[in-house]
Amino acid sequence: MRHLLSAADLGRDQAVQVLDVAEQMAATQQREIKKLPTLRGRTVVNLFFEDSTRTRISFEAAAKRLSADVINFTARGSSVSKGESLKDTALTLEAMGADAVVVRHHAPGAPHRLATAGWTRGSVVNAGDGTHEHPTQALLDAFTLRRHLVGGTVPGAATGADLAGQRVVIAGDVLHSRVARSNVLLLHTLGAHVVLVAPPTLLPVGVEAWPCATSYDLDAVLEGAFGEPDAVMMLRVQRERQNAAFFPSAREYSRRYGLDVRRLGMLPRHTIVMHPGPMNRGLEISAAAADSARSTIVEQVSNGVAVRMAVLYLLLSGRKDPATGPVVTGGRTGGADGATRKDRRR
Amino acid sequence: MAETRPDARTVLDAGEIRRALTRVAHELLEHNKGPRDLVLLGIPTRGVALARRLAARLAEIEDAEVPSGSLDVTMYRDDLRRHPTRSLGVTEVPPGGVDDKVVVLVDDVLFSGRTIRAALDALSDLGRPRVVRLAVLVDRGHRELPIRADHVGKNLPTSHAERVKVLLEETDGSDAVVIAGGRSGDPT
Incomplete structure (x- = not known):
C-alpha cells in the first residue's frame, strides 16, 4: 500500500489486515504509556483545505502516538488564502520532506491528483475530498x-x-x-x-x-x-x-x-x-x-485514532520502493535538496 | 523455508528440544529460588509457544501457576525501514502485569540480539519489572549488541551465512531445529 485514496483501493485481505493492525494499535492505547517509537523521524503533514476538528485531531494524535513529527497546515491563515495552488503547496511540503500527506480538500479527486501528479514522493492519505470519499x-x-x-x-x-x-x-x-x-x-x-x-x-x-x-x-x-x-x-x-x-x-x-x-x-x-x-x-x-x-458514537472517535495509526503504520513503516522514481519538480526544488532527501531515506 | 532445502540438517530433534526445555525450566526455578513473581513473555511467533511450554513445565515441577504471555516487538524494531511492511503480532500481558515481577523473555533463536533490544524497549513501555531475564532455545552467536542469554537450550556455533530454523508442533506441525545453507559463501 503506497497511498490510501479510496475505500475501493483495499481488497478484502488488505482491509482485514488494516483492521487487525488497528486492533493491536488499540491495545497499545489502553496502556499507561501510549507512545510507540515506530515512526520516529518520519514527518506527517496534515493538509486541511476544509474545516475539520475530529479528523485532523485524530490523525494528529495517531501520528504523534507513533512518534512521527506532525506539521499542521490549514488553508485559513496560509498562503492558500493568498491564492497559492495545490501544486505549489505540495511542492513546498515536498521540499520540507513530508513522508506522508494527509489531505482534506473540498474538491473531489484532489488527493488523487496529489498522489499521481508527481509533486510529492510521500504517501497520500485521503481525509475527505468533497462529497467523494473518506476511507x-x-x-x-x-x-x-x-x-x-x-x-x-x-x-x-x-x-x-x-x-x-x-x-x-x-x-x-x-x-x-x-x-x-x-x-x-x-x-x-x-x-x-x-x-x-x-x-x-x-x-x-x-x-x-x-x-x-x-x-x-x-x-x-x-x-x-x-x-x-x-x-x-x-x-x-x-x-x-x-x-x-x-x-x-x-x-x-x-x-x-x-x-x-x-x-x-x-x-x-x-x-x-x-x-x-x-x-x-x-x-x-x-x-x-x-x-x-x-x-x-463516542467509541467510533477513539477507534478512529487506532485505525489511523494502523494506516500510517502500514503506509510508512516499511521500506520505500526505490522505483517510485524522481519527483517531477518543475524546477522548483533544487538538485541538492533531492540528494539530501535520498540520503536521508537510506 | 529451511525444511525444504536439500542441504538442511536437523541439529535438535523433538526429544532433545523437550529435554532442553526441561533443563531451562529447572534452571529458571533454581535461579529464582522457586516460581515466585515469575512471568514468561514469549516473542512472537515461536517464542510464544515456547513460553507456554515452559510455563507448563514449571507447573509440573513446582505445582504452581506461572503466568505466560506474548510480547510483540515489531513496532520497536530498528530495521523496519529495511524490510517491506511487517504485520503486527499480538501482545498479551498476563493480568498481573509486569511491574516488580521477574520477567523472562523467551525466544526461539538468539542471533544479532536486535530483537531482544527491541523487546527490552517494548517491555519498558509496559511497566517496570524487578528483573528481566532471557531464555532462548538456540543461541547461534554473531551478536551485534551487548546482549546475552541467561538460559540457553543449545549453543549452536554457526557461520553467518547459515540459516537456523526452529520448527514447533504448535506452528509447524513437528518439533525440530534445522540448519541450512552456509558453507561456500551461500548468499542467504
Whole structure:
C-alpha cells in the first residue's frame, strides 16, 4: 500500500489486515504509556483545505502516538488564502520532506491528483475530498462494526474476520456524504450487506450502480424489509451544502428519516447505532438514540485514532520502493535538496 | 523455508528440544529460588509457544501457576525501514502485569540480539519489572549488541551465512531445529 485514496483501493485481505493492525494499535492505547517509537523521524503533514476538528485531531494524535513529527497546515491563515495552488503547496511540503500527506480538500479527486501528479514522493492519505470519499472513516466504522457484531465487543476477538453477512443500514444525506460512499465500498468488500435509506432527493444519481440496496422508507427497513439490521448508521444532514432545497422542512425530515425514540425501540436487541459525527441532535438523530447504550458514537472517535495509526503504520513503516522514481519538480526544488532527501531515506 | 532445502540438517530433534526445555525450566526455578513473581513473555511467533511450554513445565515441577504471555516487538524494531511492511503480532500481558515481577523473555533463536533490544524497549513501555531475564532455545552467536542469554537450550556455533530454523508442533506441525545453507559463501 503506497497511498490510501479510496475505500475501493483495499481488497478484502488488505482491509482485514488494516483492521487487525488497528486492533493491536488499540491495545497499545489502553496502556499507561501510549507512545510507540515506530515512526520516529518520519514527518506527517496534515493538509486541511476544509474545516475539520475530529479528523485532523485524530490523525494528529495517531501520528504523534507513533512518534512521527506532525506539521499542521490549514488553508485559513496560509498562503492558500493568498491564492497559492495545490501544486505549489505540495511542492513546498515536498521540499520540507513530508513522508506522508494527509489531505482534506473540498474538491473531489484532489488527493488523487496529489498522489499521481508527481509533486510529492510521500504517501497520500485521503481525509475527505468533497462529497467523494473518506476511507479512514469507513475503516473506523468497519472496525467498530467488527468489534461489536463479530467479536462480541471483546477487543481482539474478531482478528482475521471480515463482516460477512452483516446487515448495515445507512440513513440520511447520502447525496452529500463521502462517508456513505466509502462505507458502501468497504463494507461490500468485507462481505456486509448495505441498505441506503434517504429521500429520493438525497440519493446521488447513479446510486443504482453502487454495491448496495436503496430504500426511501426507513420504517420498512428497520422492520426488516431487507433482513434484520445489525447496525444503523445515521448520516449528518449537511445543511451547509444544501441551500434548503432538498426536503420541505427539518421537522418533516426528522419525522420520516430521523432516528427517534420510536424507531430506536423498533431495533433488534443487538443492533448498534452509529454516527460519523458531528451530529445534528434532534434532526437526524434524537438525543435518546445518540446517548443510548447501543450507541457507538463516542467509541467510533477513539477507534478512529487506532485505525489511523494502523494506516500510517502500514503506509510508512516499511521500506520505500526505490522505483517510485524522481519527483517531477518543475524546477522548483533544487538538485541538492533531492540528494539530501535520498540520503536521508537510506 | 529451511525444511525444504536439500542441504538442511536437523541439529535438535523433538526429544532433545523437550529435554532442553526441561533443563531451562529447572534452571529458571533454581535461579529464582522457586516460581515466585515469575512471568514468561514469549516473542512472537515461536517464542510464544515456547513460553507456554515452559510455563507448563514449571507447573509440573513446582505445582504452581506461572503466568505466560506474548510480547510483540515489531513496532520497536530498528530495521523496519529495511524490510517491506511487517504485520503486527499480538501482545498479551498476563493480568498481573509486569511491574516488580521477574520477567523472562523467551525466544526461539538468539542471533544479532536486535530483537531482544527491541523487546527490552517494548517491555519498558509496559511497566517496570524487578528483573528481566532471557531464555532462548538456540543461541547461534554473531551478536551485534551487548546482549546475552541467561538460559540457553543449545549453543549452536554457526557461520553467518547459515540459516537456523526452529520448527514447533504448535506452528509447524513437528518439533525440530534445522540448519541450512552456509558453507561456500551461500548468499542467504
